[in-house]
Amino acid sequence: MKARKKIYLSLIAAVALIYVILLTILYYSESSNSNATIQTLGDAFWYSLVTLTTVGYGDLIPVTPLGHAVGMVFLLLSAGIMVTLLGAAVSFVTSEGLPFFMLGLQRRKNWYYFADCGVESNTLAADIYREDPNALIIFGEKRDRQSEIPDFPCIHLNASPEKIVAKKKQIGVKCKIFLMKENDIGVNSRAVNLHQLPVEVYARTTNGQDQLSGNINFFHSYECCARQYWRSKPLCSHEKVIALIGFGNYGSSILERAILTNVISVDQHVAYHIFGDAEEFLAVHPRLGELFSMNEESGERDSLIFHKESWSKNRSILEQADRIIICEDDEQKGWSIFWTLNQYYRILGRMDLRNSRKAPGVSYFGSNEDIYTSQQIIRTDLNRAAITINELFCKSVAYPTLGWNQLDDLHRQSKIAAADHLLMKIRVLLQDETITELTASALERAYDMYCRTRNLETAREMYRKLDHMRWLRFYIFYNWRYGPVRDDGARQHPMLCSYEELTPEQKKERDAAWELMGNISVEFGERKK
Secondary structure, eight states: OHHHHHHHHHHHHHHHHHHHHHHHHHHHHHHTOTTOSOOSHHHHHHHHHHHHTTOOOSSOOOOSHHHHHHHHHHHHHHHHHHHHHHHHHHHHHHSSHHHHHHHHHTTTSEEEEESOOSHHHHHHHHHHHHHOTTEEEEESSOOOTTSOOOSSOEEEOOOOHHHHHHHHTTOSSOEEEEEOSTTGGGTOGGGTTGGGSSEEEEEEOSSSOOOOSTTEEEEOHHHHHHHHHHHHSOOOTTOOEEEEEOOSHHHHHHHHHHHHHOOOOTTOOOEEEEESOOHHHHHHOTTGGGTSEESSOOSSSOEEEEESSOGGGOHHHHHHOSEEEEOOSSHHHHHHHHHHHHHHSOOOSEEEEEOSSOOTTSOEEOOHHHHSSHHHHTOHHHHHHHHHHHHHHHHHOSSOOOOGGGSOHHHHHHHHHHHHTHHHHHHHHHTOTTOOSOOHHHHHHHHHHHHHHTTSHHHHHHHHHHHHHHHHHHHHHTTOEEOSSOBTTTTEETTOSOGGGSOHHHHHHTHHHHHHHHHHHHHHHHHHO
């Protein structure tokens, strides 16, 4: 780059020197002739200017032979200059010159940079533009001529994040960068050194930690799908049998969220029938049998029943199920199962089909428009709720606790799971299973109900036991076990026991999860203003 810059500067200096020499020759040759109209250096400059730009007013003309020669040089140069200027203008408009110029005029906007312009990127960018009126969408590669033109204003340029950040000049809020291809952060050259830039990075991955400190944040499309599913279609009290067909990436994520979130009653006994290869899942989570009835329905607690045989050989389960979730990774296979069940089975419960595109007339979930949203990827509300839960929890207990940035990934996930369960707490308190959104109004009404009932011993014990069930599920899922003292390295905790075995002080700690709702409702309300 430095060598090229030196060449450009040398060429500019040479052209300027030649121009000055020509002006000097024109001036001396013409000023010596009394009949000449070019008598000063200013006249020579004006003549050169109108000639080179092909304007040609005719007010000044050379009369000497040497002046004619210089004028001929200017005339010949004028054509080249016009062609060069025209080419430069066209190049500026069609290349990256114009987009970079436009960037410089919009530094105070909120910049969202996408490393590619695929389907996932376009979907998320469209949602961000709807949510943020001050958004500037930047795609870090040129749009494929065969792809559709986005329905929102955006800039396409083949530029690295470093160039974009340099152009922003740290004016306004930090630029957000998205790597929307799976595990792109490990192979994309544009992901190098992102952790050193003053930006927020959101990288799609199939593994790794879900880090929420620093500037690198990972998200899982399968987890986003599962979270969106149980948020939009929560478990209801009348549902006792749920069949899950397909246990790949999506199926295992949906079961995981069900284990961590679907706690709505201290007496619940939901049987989850899972059809698919669960060998790896069971190997990773060997302690589930401590809380669930494994491979046998129970009337006292939830059951996880894994079927090795095909779903088609279990007609009675499917026809009696309160809910059937078809979540095959292969969408065509999922559609085939959906149509087979519709055509040949007597389905009494609801049937939900995972599909990446909207499907009118079908109870579907997991469409790109539902998964790739700012609330799912950036997760502003969920993350802030989790951070607020941790902050308020630190104030509510007497023993030392860690701030958000000091928590490891597991304990951040614990707070996020608690934030995920807020919707269930609202539905329980208000006894309203039509609520599917976490709003400041719903939180306020639910907290008011909690305040009016928490002094009733029966209600207080139910609240505490319910949250202890949720808390137990999280730590058992991550293979913690009981220990007389807390030892994070050994994954031991003194509260990993039944509710009845807790001390009065330990039982009282469970109040915090419910008391926090009042503070979180205020936090939500202030953010929405």
